[in-house]
Amino acid sequence: MLKRLMQVSPLVAMIAIGCTWVPSPVVSQAVAASEGDEESMESIDELVLSSGTVVRGKIIEETETEIVFELRMPGFPPIERRYRKAEVAKITRDVDRVERADIVHDPVKADKGKDKDNDNPFVNNDDPDAAQIYRIRLSGRFGYNVTHTPVQELIDDINRVFDDAKESNVEGGPATVVDDEVRDKHIVLLEIDCTPGGGFDGLWNSIEFINLFEQEIHDRGRRVVMLVNQAVDGSAFLPWISKEIYFLEGGIMGISSDLHLFDIGDPMVNEKQISLRLGHAQGYAILGGYVEQGPAIIKAMARSTYWLSVLWTGATPRVSLREPTSADLAAGWELLSDDGLDENDDDMQQGVRNPNDQFVLRDDTAFRLKVSQGTVSNAEEILFLLGVHRNANYVEHEGNQIFADWNKALATFTEKAFPGSQRQRPGELWRDYGRIQVAGDFNDRRKARGRQLQILKQIRSITQRVAEAVDPDGGLINEIEFNIYVIQYQQRLDNENR
Amino acid sequence: MTMTLTIKATLAAIAVTAASFGFTSDASAITEITLKDGTVLKGDIVREGDQFVILLDSTGIQKFVMRRDISTLVRDAEDTPVAADNANATDTGPVTQRGKKEDVQIPAGATRIAFVSLHESVGSYFNTDALERSVDLLKALPEEERPEVLVLEIDSGGGALIEQHKIIAYIRDHVEPEFRTVAWIESAISAAAMTAWVVDEVYMMRKAPIGGCTGYYMTQSGAVAMEGAELEEELVWMERVSTWGKKEPLVMRAMQIYSTLSADINPDGSVTWYPNDQGEYMISPENEVLTLNAHEAKKFGIAQGIADTKDQLAQALGCVEWVEVGQDADEMMVEFRANVKEAELEMSTLFREMNIALQAMMGTPEVRNKKRHFGTAKNKYQQIQVWAKRKAPSLMTYGQFNQNFFDVYDERFEQWAEQLAGL
Numbered sequence: 001m002l003k004r005l006m007q008v009s010p011l012v013a014m015i016a017i018g019c020t021w022v023p024s025p026v027v028s029q030a031v032a033a034s035e036g037d038e039e040s041m042e043s044i045d046e047l048v049l050s051s052g053t054v055v056r057g058k059i060i061e062e063t064e065t066e067i068v069f070e071l072r073m074p075g076f077p078p079i080e081r082r083y084r085k086a087e088v089a090k091i092t093r094d095v096d097r098v099e100r101a102d103i104v105h106d107p108v109k110a111d112k113g114k115d116k117d118n119d120n121p122f123v124n125n126d127d128p129d130a131a132q133i134y135r136i137r138l139s140g141r142f143g144y145n146v147t148h149t150p151v152q153e154l155i156d157d158i159n160r161v162f163d164d165a166k167e168s169n170v171e172g173g174p175a176t177v178v179d180d181e182v183r184d185k186h187i188v189l190l191e192i193d194c195t196p197g198g199g200f201d202g203l204w205n206s207i208e209f210i211n212l213f214e215q216e217i218h219d220r221g222r223r224v225v226m227l228v229n230q231a232v233d234g235s236a237f238l239p240w241i242s243k244e245i246y247f248l249e250g251g252i253m254g255i256s257s258d259l260h261l262f263d264i265g266d267p268m269v270n271e272k273q274i275s276l277r278l279g280h281a282q283g284y285a286i287l288g289g290y291v292e293q294g295p296a297i298i299k300a301m302a303r304s305t306y307w308l309s310v311l312w313t314g315a316t317p318r319v320s321l322r323e324p325t326s327a328d329l330a331a332g333w334e335l336l337s338d339d340g341l342d343e344n345d346d347d348m349q350q351g352v353r354n355p356n357d358q359f360v361l362r363d364d365t366a367f368r369l370k371v372s373q374g375t376v377s378n379a380e381e382i383l384f385l386l387g388v389h390r391n392a393n394y395v396e397h398e399g400n401q402i403f404a405d406w407n408k409a410l411a412t413f414t415e416k417a418f419p420g421s422q423r424q425r426p427g428e429l430w431r432d433y434g435r436i437q438v439a440g441d442f443n444d445r446r447k448a449r450g451r452q453l454q455i456l457k458q459i460r461s462i463t464q465r466v467a468e469a470v471d472p473d474g475g476l477i478n479e480i481e482f483n484i485y486v487i488q489y490q491q492r493l494d495n496e497n498r
Numbered sequence: 499m500t501m502t503l504t505i506k507a508t509l510a511a512i513a514v515t516a517a518s519f520g521f522t523s524d525a526s527a528i529t530e531i532t533l534k535d536g537t538v539l540k541g542d543i544v545r546e547g548d549q550f551v552i553l554l555d556s557t558g559i560q561k562f563v564m565r566r567d568i569s570t571l572v573r574d575a576e577d578t579p580v581a582a583d584n585a586n587a588t589d590t591g592p593v594t595q596r597g598k599k600e601d602v603q604i605p606a607g608a609t610r611i612a613f614v615s616l617h618e619s620v621g622s623y624f625n626t627d628a629l630e631r632s633v634d635l636l637k638a639l640p641e642e643e644r645p646e647v648l649v650l651e652i653d654s655g656g657g658a659l660i661e662q663h664k665i666i667a668y669i670r671d672h673v674e675p676e677f678r679t680v681a682w683i684e685s686a687i688s689a690a691a692m693t694a695w696v697v698d699e700v701y702m703m704r705k706a707p708i709g710g711c712t713g714y715y716m717t718q719s720g721a722v723a724m725e726g727a728e729l730e731e732e733l734v735w736m737e738r739v740s741t742w743g744k745k746e747p748l749v750m751r752a753m754q755i756y757s758t759l760s761a762d763i764n765p766d767g768s769v770t771w772y773p774n775d776q777g778e779y780m781i782s783p784e785n786e787v788l789t790l791n792a793h794e795a796k797k798f799g800i801a802q803g804i805a806d807t808k809d810q811l812a813q814a815l816g817c818v819e820w821v822e823v824g825q826d827a828d829e830m831m832v833e834f835r836a837n838v839k840e841a842e843l844e845m846s847t848l849f850r851e852m853n854i855a856l857q858a859m860m861g862t863p864e865v866r867n868k869k870r871h872f873g874t875a876k877n878k879y880q881q882i883q884v885w886a887k888r889k890a891p892s893l894m895t896y897g898q899f900n901q902n903f904f905d906v907y908d909e910r911f912e913q914w915a916e917q918l919a920g921l
Contacts, residue, residue, distance in 0.1 A: 214705075218806070265720025268756060271787040272712035276655070276687045279707025279789030287705045291793050322780065481847075486854055493858070493867070 043094035045069075049087055055377075056095065067091070131388035134158055135189040135379060136399040140407070141197035142234030143205025144469045150406040151209035155216050157398045162186045178221045187386065191227040191248075191379060194235035199257025200302050202234030203281060205472065210234075214241050214287065225386065227379055228253055228363075228372070236301065240284040240294060246382055247363035247372045254360035259303040260340075278302060292316045293369050300359035304340040308359050309333045316370050336365065409466050417462040419476060429459050438490075442498055449491050456484050529553065530572040531563060539563065543573075545833075547826050550635060554888065562631050564638055604642065609817035612636050612645035612677075612824035613808065615831055620657030620689040621896030622842075626664040628834045628892070632827035633673055645823050647815060648677035650697065656688025658896050659713055659732065666696045670742055674698075682811055683708055683801070687789070692736060695750060696743045700801040701811055702792035708800070709789030711736075711753040729755070745800060746771045749790075752782040759788065761798055769799045841890035845882050845899050852878035859914075865921045872918055876911055 045059045047069060060080070061068040067083045136154065138146050159165060164186055166179040178186065190213075198205055216222045218241070226239035227246050231253040239245045239253065247253075259274045278299055285294025296319040300308035309324040310317045311333045324333045338344040340357025366372035374385050383389040413427070420426030426434070433455045438448040460480045463471055471477055531539045531553060541555040551568070553561045604610060614632045616624045629650075636645055650669075673679050674697070681697035683706040691708045694700055702708065713724035713732055724732060733754060740747035748771045752759040760777030762770045770777065775784075781798065782788040795801035805811035812820040852875045859871035883904065886894050893899050 263720075265717075266714060266723040267785075268712055268723045268787065269714040269721040271756070271785065272688075272710045272714070275787045275789040276707060276710035279687070279709060279791055280685070280705075282791040283705030283707060286791055286793050295791055295793070478850075482850055482854075485851060489854055489858065496870070497867070 046090075046092040046095035047083060047088050048090035048092075049083065049375075055081075059091070059093065127391055129185070129391060131185040131187060131383075131386070131392040132162065132395050133187050133189050133383070133388075133392055134161060134395050134397055134399070135191070136397070137191040137193055138235070138403075139193045139195075141195050142202055142238075143197055143472070145403070145407060145410065146194065146206075146209070146235070147406070147466075147468045148209045148212070149468060150402050151212050153402045154399050155212055157402060158188055158216070158222070159220075161395050161397045176220065178223075180221075183221055183223055185388070186223065187388070188222060188224040189227060189379060189382065190224055191229060192231045192235050192239060193229040194232060195230070196232045196256035198233050200233070200255050200259050200262075200277060200281075201257075203237055203277070206234030206237065207280075210238050210241065210284070213238060217242060218287065225382065227376070227382060228366070232256055237281055237284050237298075240288045240290060240298075243289045245288075245366070245372050246385065247366050247375050248379075249363060249375055249377045251363045251366075251375070252360055253301070253366065255302050255358070258358055260305045274303065290371060293319045293371065296321050297359065297361060297369065297371065300337050301361060302358075304337075304358040306337070306359075307339050308336040310336055310369065312368065317368065319369070406466070409462075410469060413462050413466050413470055417459045418470075419479075427459075429455050429462075433459070442494060445494055446491065449487050452487050453484060456480055456487070460484075530570075531568055532570045533563070533567050534569045535567075547635070547830075550631075550638070562634075564634055566638055604821050604823065605819065608819040608821045609647060609812070609815075610643070610645045610823045611647040611649060611808075611812060611815075611817065611820050612827055613649045613651055613682075613822065614828050615651045615653070616690070616693070617653045618835060619896075620654055620665075620693065621661045622657070622890070622892045623835050623838055624654050624657065624665075624690065624693075625661050625892055625896075626668045628831055629665060630668060630672070631834075632831050633676075635827040635830065636824045637676060639824060643823050645677055647680060647817070648673060649680045649682050649811065650694075651682045651684065652686045652690055652694050653684035654686065654690035656690050656710070659689055659692075661896065662689040662692045663735065665693055666739055669693070669696050680811070680815065682805070683792075688712075691753060692739065692750070695736065695745060696739050698744050699815075700743075700795070701803050701805050701814060702795050702801045703806050704792050704804055706792045706795075707789050708795055709753040710787060711750065712755065712787050748773055749781070749788070749798075749800060752788040754787075756785055756787070758782065758784045763797070767799075838890040838892060841885045841888075841893060842897065845885050845893070848878045848882045848885070849899075852882070865918070868921070869918055872914055879907060879911060 043058075044056050046056045047059075047067065049055070055069065055071055057069055057071040059067060060070050063085075065085050067085065067088060069081050069083055071081050140146060162178070162182075164179045164182050165176045168175050168177045196202075213224065217224050223244070224242050225244040225246065226242045227248060228239055228251045229248045230251065231239055233256055236253050236255055259277065262270050262274050264270060264273065281298050281302065282295035285291075285298055288294070290297075293316060296306075296308060299321060300306045306321050307323045308319065308321060309328065310319050311328075311331070313332070320328075320333070323339065324335055329335070335356070337356040337359040340346065344357070346357045361369070361371065363372065363375040367375055374382075376382050376385070383392050416427040416429045418424065418427040419430055425431075433452060436448050436452050436455075438445050438452070440448075460477065463476055463480065467474070467477060528540055529543050529551075531551065533539070539553055539555065539561055541553040541561070543551055544554045545552040550565060551563045551571070553563060555561060614629070614636075616629065618624055633648070636648065639645075650673075669679065678699075679697050680699045680701060681694040683694060683700065683702045685706055686694045686708045687710045689711075691711055694708065700708075713729065714721050715724070716722075723729075733751060736750045736754060737747040740750050746769070748757070748759055751757045758774050759780075759782040760772045760775050761779045761781055762772075762777045763779070764770060771781075779798075781790075781794075790798070790800060792801070792804050796804055803814040805814045808822070855871045855875035855878060859868050859875060862868055862871065882899060886899050886904075890897075894901055894904070
């Protein structure tokens with residue numbers, strides 16, 4: 001032990017000196033330090049990229065312009081990558097020794113480390129202190145593949161799996177909340193990887209179930225970590241309600257439509273509509289605690305005519321929606337997106353490399369803007385950042401099955417009950433319905449109508465199951481009900497005239 | 499810290515209550531109410547509480563009557579008249595909708611706060627009549643249970659401008675003089691924001707927006723903004739409301755029309771507003787309409803604070819110890835909205851069915867069938883009328899099934915009846 005302490009003492013000193021440096025925001029899922037003999041361990045190097053990503057492995061070669069790096073991840077063979085020096089913010093050699101030194105230096109951590117039989121976060125262990133991770137990926141289109149019903153079922157399942165409810169009387173009356181004792185360890189890891197749908201107004205299709213997550217996080221006190229891969233349109237608003245957002249490498253958040261083009265008539269009425277939409281959307285950013293930068297970012301994401309510039313200073317960068325002056329730029333303000341008008345219109349610029357009319361929040365900028373707490377190359381890396389990489393379990397759950405069932409019900413609707421459009425033929429049941437001829441004698445007509453009613457009721461049942469996705473305004477169900485009523489009415493007349 | 503409410507469900511009272519009244523009255527039990535001014539009302543009691551009775555008269559109209567205004571109440575012909583003032587003592591006990599007697603213990607020194615929700619569309623769901631009924635309930639509470647603070651919890655995307663005028667006047671003249679009144683915003687857009695504007699004290703939930711007050715109407719060719727004298731009147735009105743609500747009129751103006759607005763925050767925290775871009779903070783650029791988020795509303799003094807929960811709000815209001823009172827008032831509001839929603843759905847269905855019958859009437863050559871279809875259509879129409887009167891009178895003012903609709907169809911049905919009689 002003495003030898004060990006002597007060996008690590010210079011490293012401990014390094015940590016102290018390094019206190020002013022911001023801790024690694026992102027850690028590639030590198031080699032988890034085991035409690036083996038450090039003499040036999042190979043040293044691990046760490047690169048902090050300017051995007052916020054931290055990768056660990058071994059520096060193979062370093063030139064003036066480039067680092068050749070062997071990226072290491074548990075369970076995978078080493079991968080060789082080349083990083084331009086310009087994209088590397090910090091290099092730390094032998095970082096793993098630093099970590100181990102830290103553990104040894106901290107008796108609590110050291111003891112915990114010794115007690116652990118299993119350091120691998122990907123293998124379930126029986127340690128009651130292990131963090132429990134409920135990992136779920138939301139994919140498809142918000143408002144269609146992700147809607148109120150499956151989200152409610154998901155939240156019910158989360159609470160069933162964690163089984164950590166406690167009655168509380170703290171905030172204005174009795175309430176059920178997550179037990180304080182386990183709150184930090186019971187983590188929902190929500191990966192958002194959704195396709196565009198509805199443009200900005202995808203928000204309206206999503207409000208109801210975003211509110212469900214909001215209640216779970218803010219009323220119940222559930223820890224939900226958002227992992228953004230592709231959060232577009234309705235799904236672009238969800239991550240903001242959590243104070244813990246991470247981006248996958250290459251992850252983006254944005255709006256596929258431009259509110260500037262919103263048009264229902266009078267320009268001033270359009271402005272009213274744009275303004276109230278932005279007011280609603282900004283609320284999510286404030287709710288999640290992104291008060292200083294969030295509202296401006298959301299505005300710039302939603303409307304191309306907003307400028308967005310930033311001054312990288314202080315704990316939270318300062319953002320502005322006005323056009324930066326020469327003096328601003330000289331003072332260090334950086335332009336993130338312009339107003340897209342006239343000569344700033346990306347479409348007017350031949351070969352424009354970085355379109356910037358409508359702001360898209362990308363992994364690196366999200367991190368620098370303090371929206372994202374870091375960029376990871378896969379979901380597992382987050383465990384490092386959450387500080388649970390040495391002792392965590394993925395819990396078994398029904399979440400994936402819930403969404404699989406929902407998507408199956410959607411597929412059934414498409415196959416059987418979709419009423420048809422210019423681009424897509426009607427579902428099987430509508431085609432059957434269309435083939436029925438009400439003709440012949442009374443009995444023939446009665447039978448035909450009976451068959452019609454049977455099919456319509458089947459269609460209604462299939463549609464109702466997924467109505468919030470396929471018929472949110474109730475128009476289709478209304479039409480089916482109308483048809484049913486008309487057929488019944490006609491049959492009544494037929495009976496009377498018989 | 500919230501004071502714990504002790505709710506004592508008096509089991510005996512529940513038993514008697516359930517036996518005597520239940521949730522709804524027996525259709526055969528006609529009640530006669532004589533008011534202190536001599537007015538006699540007859541009908542079915544559809545709901546009653548400690549302080550009120552709702553009577554459905556023979557024309558299908560609901561009458562809301564405060565017990566304090568009742569001289570005698572006779573539940574059926576064999577009943578002995580009961581003096582309303584002591585009805586609680588001589589009657590079988592106060593009956594709430596849940597059929598239980600609630601005994602709220604209010605600790606000395608705790609501030610009594612009532613919450614009344616104003617949700618959904620201004621007009622049919624969020625209106626003066628409903629608010630007045632709720633407020634009357636609060637006013638009728640015994641002094642020791644009466645709220646000191648009334649929180650109007652607003653969550654609405656706006657609605658009818660004309661209702662906004664009425665409700666603002668009501669809040670100013672009848673609510674604010676009686677209670678310390680607070681607007682607590684979950685979302686206040688357009689007419690809802692204008693309504694909140696009259697209240698001195700505004701608190702925002704973190705995600706709340708307030709603004710977007712441009713008046714407009716829809717035509718077949720799209721939205722048309724209010725203009726001319728009508729707009730001028732609205733601008734002047736909201737200037738006056740801003741003064742009543744102690745808010746900068748320029749802010750509301752920027753919410754109503756294009757109006758550049760900027761501001762400085764002075765060292766003492768006060769805000770200086772500019773109808774141009776002179777201020778340090780650009781609040782609303784030249785060609786935009788203003789909606790403030792919660793952070794901005796607080797920063798620039800439109801809202802006094804931010805609170806997400808009742809407890810946070812009470813703390814922000816300076817109420818260290820508080821107790822919620824007058825829950826009946828909000829329950830009535832919730833029930834009112836549920837009735838309107840149910841009525842809207844039912845009336846739409848009935849209207850659709852009425853039209854099918856009318857189409858059938860016009861399509862068939864046989865007189866006998868024409869008359870039969872006419873009868874069906876008339877029946878559906880009458881059901882629409884009953885729904886509107888009984889459950890949702892506000893829809894007759896603001897909804898699709900408004901007085902104009904009934905006037906038109908009354909006339910049409912008369913004409914059809916005449917035509918059929920001549921066949």
